[in-house]
Every structure is written in C-alpha cells, then in structure tokens.
Amino acid sequence: MTTRVQLRHLAHARSGDKGDTANVGVIAYSAQAYALLERELTAERVAEHFAGMIDGPVERFELHNLEALNFLLHGALGGGGTVSLMTDAQGKVYSTALLRAEIDVPADVLASLDTATGRAGR
Amino acid sequence: MSRRALRIACGQGFWGDRLDAPIEQVRRGPIDFLMLDYLAEVTMSILQKQKARDPSQGYARDFVPLLEEIFPDIVEKGIRVISNAGGVNIAGCREGLVEAARAAGVADRARIGTVTGDDILERLPDLIAAGHELANMDDGRPLSEVLDLVESANAYIGAAPIVEALARGADVIVTGRSTDTALTYAPMIHAFGWSWDDWDRIAHGIVAGHINECGAQASGGNCMIDWETIPDLADVGYPIVEATPEGPFVLTKHDGTGGRITPAIVKEQVLYEMGDPREYITPDGIADFTTIRLEADGPDRVRVHGVKGRPRTDMLKVSISYRAGFKAVGTLVYAWPDAVAKAQKADAVLRARLDRLGLSFDEIRTEYVGWNATHGPLAGPPPEDLPEVELRVAVKSAEKAPVERFTREIAPLILSGPPSVTGFAGGRPRVQDIVAYWPALIDRSAIEPGIEVEVVEA
Numbered sequence: 001m002t003t004r005v006q007l008r009h010l011a012h013a014r015s016g017d018k019g020d021t022a023n024v025g026v027i028a029y030s031a032q033a034y035a036l037l038e039r040e041l042t043a044e045r046v047a048e049h050f051a052g053m054i055d056g057p058v059e060r061f062e063l064h065n066l067e068a069l070n071f072l073l074h075g076a077l078g079g080g081g082t083v084s085l086m087t088d089a090q091g092k093v094y095s096t097a098l099l100r101a102e103i104d105v106p107a108d109v110l111a112s113l114d115t116a117t118g119r120a121g122r
Numbered sequence: 123m124s125r126r127a128l129r130i131a132c133g134q135g136f137w138g139d140r141l142d143a144p145i146e147q148v149r150r151g152p153i154d155f156l157m158l159d160y161l162a163e164v165t166m167s168i169l170q171k172q173k174a175r176d177p178s179q180g181y182a183r184d185f186v187p188l189l190e191e192i193f194p195d196i197v198e199k200g201i202r203v204i205s206n207a208g209g210v211n212i213a214g215c216r217e218g219l220v221e222a223a224r225a226a227g228v229a230d231r232a233r234i235g236t237v238t239g240d241d242i243l244e245r246l247p248d249l250i251a252a253g254h255e256l257a258n259m260d261d262g263r264p265l266s267e268v269l270d271l272v273e274s275a276n277a278y279i280g281a282a283p284i285v286e287a288l289a290r291g292a293d294v295i296v297t298g299r300s301t302d303t304a305l306t307y308a309p310m311i312h313a314f315g316w317s318w319d320d321w322d323r324i325a326h327g328i329v330a331g332h333i334n335e336c337g338a339q340a341s342g343g344n345c346m347i348d349w350e351t352i353p354d355l356a357d358v359g360y361p362i363v364e365a366t367p368e369g370p371f372v373l374t375k376h377d378g379t380g381g382r383i384t385p386a387i388v389k390e391q392v393l394y395e396m397g398d399p400r401e402y403i404t405p406d407g408i409a410d411f412t413t414i415r416l417e418a419d420g421p422d423r424v425r426v427h428g429v430k431g432r433p434r435t436d437m438l439k440v441s442i443s444y445r446a447g448f449k450a451v452g453t454l455v456y457a458w459p460d461a462v463a464k465a466q467k468a469d470a471v472l473r474a475r476l477d478r479l480g481l482s483f484d485e486i487r488t489e490y491v492g493w494n495a496t497h498g499p500l501a502g503p504p505p506e507d508l509p510e511v512e513l514r515v516a517v518k519s520a521e522k523a524p525v526e527r528f529t530r531e532i533a534p535l536i537l538s539g540p541p542s543v544t545g546f547a548g549g550r551p552r553v554q555d556i557v558a559y560w561p562a563l564i565d566r567s568a569i570e571p572g573i574e575v576e577v578v579e580a
Contacts, residue, residue, distance in 0.1 A: 012346040012347040012386070012390065013346060013390075014344075014346065014390040014391070014393050014394050016394045016395035016396075017395065018395060018397060019260055019559055019561065020260070023393070023395060023396050023397065025389075025390070025392075025393025025394070025396055027347075027386065027389045027390065027393065049500075050500075051499075052498065052499045053498045053499065053500070061396075061398055061399050061400070061412075062412075063393075063399050063411065063412050063414075064412070065412055065413065065414055065415060065416075065428075066389050066392065066393075066414065066416065068389060068393060070393055070396050070399055072397065078485075078487065079558075080559070081163060081164060081557075081558070081559050082164055082449075082554070082555075082556050082557050082558070083446060083518075083556055083558050083559075085449060085451070085485055085487040085516035085517070085518060086487065086489070086516075087489055087491065087495040087496060087514065088495070088496045093496045095346070096496070096497070097496065097497045097498070097500050100497070100500050
C-alpha cells in the first residue's frame with residue numbers, strides 16, 4: 001500500500017544558478033526516503049514536472065554520501081542573470097517548485113519519516 | 123606548524139551582505155583569518171562601469187571603512203584578512219586601505235598585500251589574435267562575435283598568489299577575481315605547508331571554501347529545514363572553518379550567536395549552485411563532492427572529512443560580461459474582488475497599447491506575483507478570492523527606445539485600465555542595461571605569468 005505525498009514531506013532542498021541553468025539539490029529526510037527518491041525521482045520525472053517551465057534537458061546526479069540528489073535544469077531561467085525577465089532569475093526558489101512533485105510512498109518509508117521529521121537530533 | 127585548528131571566518135557572502143558581520147567575527151571570539159567575498163559574476167561589470175566614470179573607483183568600497191573600523195582589532199589579535207574586494211581597481215583599494223590604516227593609527231603595524239593579473243579586459247584583442255578563442259562554454263560561439271560589447275573580462279585565479287602574499291607577511295590581502303573558495307583555503311596551504319599536489323587535502327580546503335563563501339547560508343540563514351525554529355537570525359553567527367593540517371575540518375560559529383549548524387543545514391549549502399558533484403573544478407584542483415562525509419560534532423559543529431581530490435587542469439575559467447540590450451519591469455497591484463482577472467485584463471490592455479505603438483520586443487513576460495510568479499504553471503489556476511495580486515510585466519530589446527516607451531505605458535493604466543489598482547507610488551520603471559555573462563576557458567600559461575604579488579607597509 002502506498003500513500004501519495006508531496007516531495008516536501010520526503011526531502012528539503014536548496015537551489016541556485018549557473019547562467020541559464022538552475023540547480024536543485026534535494027536532500028532526503030531519511031535513508032529509506034533517499035532509496036525511494038533514487039528510484040522514483042528520475043531526471044525524466046523531473047523534466048515532466050517542469051514541462052512548460054524549462055527549455056532544456058534535465059540532468060540528475062546522485063550523492064549517496066549525503067542521501068541527496070542534484071538536478072540541473074537547463075534553460076530554466078529565461079537566459080539567466082540580468083538577461084532574464086523572471087522574478088526568480090537566479091533560480092533561488094526553483095527548489096520549492098520541485099517540492100510540489102507528488103510521490104507514491106510505501107508505508108515503511110512513511111514510518112521512517114515520522115522519526116526523521118521530529119525536531120530532535122537535527 | 124601549530125597543532126591547534128586554524129579558524130578561518132567568513133565575514134561577507136556577497137557585496138551587500140550584513141555590514142557588521144565581519145566586525146562580529148573579529149570581536150566575538152577567536153579567529154585566525156577573516157575572508158570576505160564581494161564578487162559575483164555581474165559585479166565585475168558594475169565595477170568596470172564605476173571605474174570608467176571615476177578612475178579612483180572600481181572596487182568594493184564598503185571594504186575600506188570596514189577595515190578602518192577593525193584595523194586595531196586585527197593588528198592586536200594577529201588576525202589576517204583576505205578579500206577579493208579589489209574588483210577591477212586593486213591599486214585604488216590599496217590606497218584606500220593605506221589611508222584607513224593611518225586613520226586607525228596602525229599604519230606602522232599593517233602590511234597590505236595585493237594580487238593583480240586576473241583582469242584581462244585590455245588584453246582581449248591580443249589574446250584572440252594569439253589564438254585564444256575564449257569560446258562561450260554554453261554555446262561555443264567565439265568571443266570575437268561580441269568583442270566590441272565586452273564590459274569586463276577576468277580570469278578566475280587560485281590560491282598561489284595569496285599564499286605568497288601571506289608568506290611575505292601581508293596582514294590584509296586584496297585580490298581581484300580570485301575564486302571564492304581560494305579565500306578560505308589559501309590560509310590552510312600557507313599555515314600547514316600543504317604541497318600543491320596534495321589533491322585530497324586541497325579538496326578538503328575547496329569544500330571548506332564552498333561551504334564558507336556564502337556567509338550565513340551555512341549557519342541557519344536561507345535554510346529550509348526547520349527554518350521556523352532557527353534561533354535569533356538577527357544575530358546569526360556567520361560560519362567559521364576550523365581547519366586541521368590533515369585536511370578534515372569542522373564548520374562552526376561563535377558561541378552565543380544566533381543561527382544553527384547541523385549536518386542537514388551544511389548539506390543544503392554543499393548543494394548550493396552545484397553542477398556535477400563529482401568534479402567541482404577550481405584552479406588548484408578538483409574536489410569530488412560525492413566523497414564528502416559529514417557528521418555532528420557537538421552543538422553547532424559539523425565535522426567534514428573523507429574528501430577526495432584530483433589534479434588541477436591546464437585551463438582557467440574566465441568570466442566575461444558584455445552589453446546585451448535593455449530591459450524594464452513595470453508593476454501594478456490589483457485588489458479583490460477578481461484581482462487576477464483585473465490584472466489579466468490590464469496585461470491585455472498594455473499589450474494592445476504596445477502593438478498600437480508599433481513597439482516590438484525580443485521578449486515580453488507577464489507574471490502575477492501572489493499567484494504564479496515563481497511556480498509558473500505548477501501554481502495551477504488562481505485561487506478564488508485572492509485579496510490582491512501584483513501584475514509584473516517585463517520587456518527586453520536590443521534597442522533602448524522601445525523599452526523607454528514601455529516605461530511610459532504603465533502609469534496610464536491607472537486611469538485608463540481595469541479598476542481597483544494601486545501600488546504605483548514608486549513612479550515610472552527604470553530602463554536597465556542588460557549585461558550578459560560569457561563563461562570561457564583559457565590556458566593557464568596565458569594568465570599566470572602576468573600575476574603579480576606586492577606587499578607594502580601601510
């Protein structure tokens with residue numbers, strides 16, 4: 001059995017820019033959540049999520065050591081820097097747009113989050 | 123070498139960062155080095171423009187009064203300061219610092235070091251003639267296509283000249299486009315005597331520099347995880363790297379300051395502006411961020427170790443900026459009821475006006491702040507009963523005239539467009555120059571012989 005939840009319940013994130021490319025680093029809240037995201041949050045899935053918002057391809061890199069994924073969203077910033085007409089010309093909040101993605105989460109992964117999202121130990 | 127950890131504090135994450143952060147770093151606890159990063163890609167072109175208007179300008183002006191303030195502290199405590207505040211006028215910055223040292227009464231006890239040779243704006247025609255294409259790393263175009271429009275050109279240079287200035291006794295070192303990371307790891311190479319091919323240790327320094335260079339973003343600022351419980355951001359402690367001769371380091375902050383340092387927060391900063399994490403390229407080596415190990419080491423302390431490095435490349439990155447037209451942004455606020463519908467109608471009226479005037483633009487972009495400005499189509503349809511929304515229309519063009527005319531078409535909407543409009547007290551939008559970024563690579567051999575280190579008594 002799975003429950004559909006927004007990515008923001010599985011991970012936190014930070015984004016930034018390099019020219020016209022935005023990067024979104026996604027950091028899982030638990031080892032189980034990381035394993036799930038490694039399987040489900042593919043570059044293809046992220047490209048679909050951002051359909052209509054980015055012109056170029058999506059690349060994904062895994063950082064198993066940090067239980068994190070790094071996505072490069074090419075052509076995401078309307079030219080980037082001062083060329084861009086966007087409010088978010090430097091991709092500072094692209095991270096939050098990705099955290100809207102919905103993921104089907106098995107019960108054991110959900111249980112791992114109940115612990116991981118507790119305040120203690122962070 | 124001292125066995126005690128070397129404490130390298132960050133005092134500024136960009137030009138415009140909190141003014142008193144470096145003062146707090148110097149006064150609220152022990153540090154050995156203070157690094158301050160003032161330069162972003164677009165900053166260099168702004169500084170070139172300032173220098174063109176006034177030859178005494180072209181550096182991060184805030185740095186000089188800051189040093190006047192902290193000179194007595196750093197001389198007393200033996201803290202050494204490293205900054206890329208020199209921008210495109212390193213000599214001018216040094217003159218300011220000499221005066222500041224005299225005003226602070228420490229002229230006989232302060233040595234100023236400078237690193238020059240990164241600024242290649244004047245050399246571009248010769249470099250191109252000598253076969254350096256300086257092709258755009260994003261699309262491969264040769265620089266010759268935009269050479270007449272170039273405003274600034276600087277090679278990212280590494281730690282070697284900073285280490286030399288430290289060895290020659292400089293207390294304050296001012297550079298131009300040194301890499302942000304080098305400002306943090308140059309003191310490690312100097313103090314620990316690392317060999318220039320000790321790639322793993324240098325890679326630790328690179329990671330330390332990457333975490334340190336954005337100020338409080340590593341210590342609780344702009345942190346997403348548990349943001350609502352992070353204490354006292356009004357007194358956030360900026361990060362401090364405690365470096366060790368073996369390479370592993372601890373990220374911490376002064377006792378009694380606000381903010382928070384945990385592995386999860388440091389992970390956020392590690393991933394900031396990350397490309398391929400397996401190869402974080404600097405002039406002094408390549409760090410593999412997939413090898414970083416992070417763990418808590420007590421309250422507000424995170425230990426970083428295990429970083430693997432690889433040899434440096436033969437190329438240096440060059441940051442070039444060039445004029446690429448004009449843009450302007452107009453905004454108006456529409457109130458409930460039907461705020462979005464009114465703003466959409468105003469956008470349609472505005473676009474019809476631009477058509478009637480025969481104005482054409484390379485791009486017109488409309489956003490509705492409060493509904494879809496940052497999340498675009500992911501925001502879904504506008505929420506019912508939104509209390510207000512800001513219409514934000516931006517245009518750009520290679521020509522200034524249509525952009526200028528656009529700025530005069532916003533205010534008329536107040537009386538001639540849809541109702542319930544406000545928020546125009548700021549006046550007519552400003553026409554802004556677009557300065558585009560041109561990243562390129564160049565052979566080290568074209569840059570490094572021109573790098574000069576000077577150390578003078580204030």
